[in-house]
Amino acid sequence: MKVPFELEWMGGAAEHHFRKARPRTEELPWGTVDPSQYDPAAVDRARSSWTEVAINEYRAVASFSEVLRALVDAKAPLDLLGMTSDFLADECAHVELASRMAMELGGAAPRLVDFDRFTGPLRRGLTASQRANELVLRVSCISEAFSGGTATVSYEATSHPLPRAVYGSILRDEAHHRRLGGLYFEWALARIDEAELRRLGQVLLASLRGLTPFWKSRAATSPAAPAWSEADLGALGWLGPAQFAPVAKDVVVRDILDPLATIGIAITADERAELLT
Amino acid sequence: MLYRKAPPGPPRLLLRIVATAGAGALLGFTGCSSDSGSPVDSGSAVGPEGGLLPNVASDASDDSAPVVFSSSGGIMIRPDDDASPPDAEAGLDVSSPDAFDGSGDATDDATAPCHPCGVVVRPDQ
Numbered sequence: 001m002k003v004p005f006e007l008e009w010m011g012g013a014a015e016h017h018f019r020k021a022r023p024r025t026e027e028l029p030w031g032t033v034d035p036s037q038y039d040p041a042a043v044d045r046a047r048s049s050w051t052e053v054a055i056n057e058y059r060a061v062a063s064f065s066e067v068l069r070a071l072v073d074a075k076a077p078l079d080l081l082g083m084t085s086d087f088l089a090d091e092c093a094h095v096e097l098a099s100r101m102a103m104e105l106g107g108a109a110p111r112l113v114d115f116d117r118f119t120g121p122l123r124r125g126l127t128a129s130q131r132a133n134e135l136v137l138r139v140s141c142i143s144e145a146f147s148g149g150t151a152t153v154s155y156e157a158t159s160h161p162l163p164r165a166v167y168g169s170i171l172r173d174e175a176h177h178r179r180l181g182g183l184y185f186e187w188a189l190a191r192i193d194e195a196e197l198r199r200l201g202q203v204l205l206a207s208l209r210g211l212t213p214f215w216k217s218r219a220a221t222s223p224a225a226p227a228w229s230e231a232d233l234g235a236l237g238w239l240g241p242a243q244f245a246p247v248a249k250d251v252v253v254r255d256i257l258d259p260l261a262t263i264g265i266a267i268t269a270d271e272r273a274e275l276l277t
Numbered sequence: 278m279l280y281r282k283a284p285p286g287p288p289r290l291l292l293r294i295v296a297t298a299g300a301g302a303l304l305g306f307t308g309c310s311s312d313s314g315s316p317v318d319s320g321s322a323v324g325p326e327g328g329l330l331p332n333v334a335s336d337a338s339d340d341s342a343p344v345v346f347s348s349s350g351g352i353m354i355r356p357d358d359d360a361s362p363p364d365a366e367a368g369l370d371v372s373s374p375d376a377f378d379g380s381g382d383a384t385d386d387a388t389a390p391c392h393p394c395g396v397v398v399r400p401d402q
Contacts, residue, residue: 004294005292005294006290006292006293006294007290007291007292008288008289008290008291009288009289009290009291010284010288011284011286011288011289012284012285012286048331049331050331051292051331052331052332053329053330053331054292055332056329056330056331056332057329094329096291098329099291099292100291102292103291103292103293106295107293107294107295108292108293108294108295109294109296110294110296146330147329147330148329150330151329151330167329170329171329174329213333214333217333219333220333238331
């Protein structure tokens with residue numbers, strides 16, 4: 001069942017403990033965005049985008065929970081488990097930051113989420129190692145690399161101090177989240193045979209095909225000018241479609257395809273061409 | 278350990294929906310409802326497995342659209358051979374509740390999908 005996406009905050013002991021774990025949130029310049037100073041249409045788009053970031057960071061809590069469980073099942077090194085455990089609190093902090101950004105801009109945009117279908121498929125019958133391989137690949141090597149790589153460019157274009165500080169805080173954490181994939185495969189690669197590498201190549205291809213609307217959809221390729229000030233939208237944290245699409249493709253090549261190919265997780269030249277054109 | 282039957286203070290909403298009638302909200306996303314003021318369900322949206330990125334609505338007529346299912350995060354066990362086809366539901370929608378004539382759906386050419394930045398491109402503009 002789909003439900004509107006809103007989030008509760010308990011306060012008291014729960015907040016106190018969480019603040020001890022992630023103490024810097026209150027240091028950001030909250031209360032400094034004056035939406036009346038920006039094009040109302042840009043403000044609406046920005047708050048929609050920050051709402052969706054909150055949802056996707058909430059999804060990241062679920063994703064890293066599944067990664068952690070898979071690493072436990074695969075008996076990955078304990079310090080790697082501890083590192084991954086820490087990411088869960090990071091992602092909760094990111095949800096808070098994005099939620100507060102949306103609220104600064106006037107409130108969350110209405111979005112429905114089906115929590116029974118919040119997470120994606122994992123084929124039945126995989127071994128513990130295969131589950132870990134696939135989930136680390138999808139979550140750390142692909143999703144975190146894609147969102148982190150593209151967000152770096154959005155961050156550079158963001159002029160208001162609050163969204164810049166939010167970006168900076170999240171990007172600092174996500175650099176570690178991306179590192180997980182490299183560390184995991186350093187440990188696991190010796191246990192991965194050629195057949196599994198080929199399977200992971202197909203997982204890579206499927207995951208990247210899922211992202212192609214970011215550069216292939218009509219919205220991403222339309223030359224039509226948006227109906228709001230791109231400068232104002234940029235100030236609040238978001239690139240226009242004409243700017244974002246090439247960034248997304250560059251990140252896929254530079255931060256995902258090329259690095260993974262060096263450890264044998266690859267797609268064919270034809271698949272790469274189909275993906276990127 | 279002290280157990281209470283309710284928290285000493287009521288939880289507050291960290292993230293609260295505010296449906297505005299602002300100009301941006303009035304732009305029609307694909308498949309919006311005419312039921313202004315409440316979130317509605319239609320179309321497909323692609324989001325990352327998690328991370329600092331909003332969603333993009335996939336083109337229903339776009340060959341890339343079906344893989345929307347693979348881009349959502351976490352685990353969902355499905356059978357090997359009878360996996361259901363990718364669903365139009367990606368778990369969340371990018372639809373606006375406001376000012377839509379109710380005739381659109383994910384294939385409606387009148388409004389193109391939103392961009393990762395939330396942009397909705399209207400070909401007539």
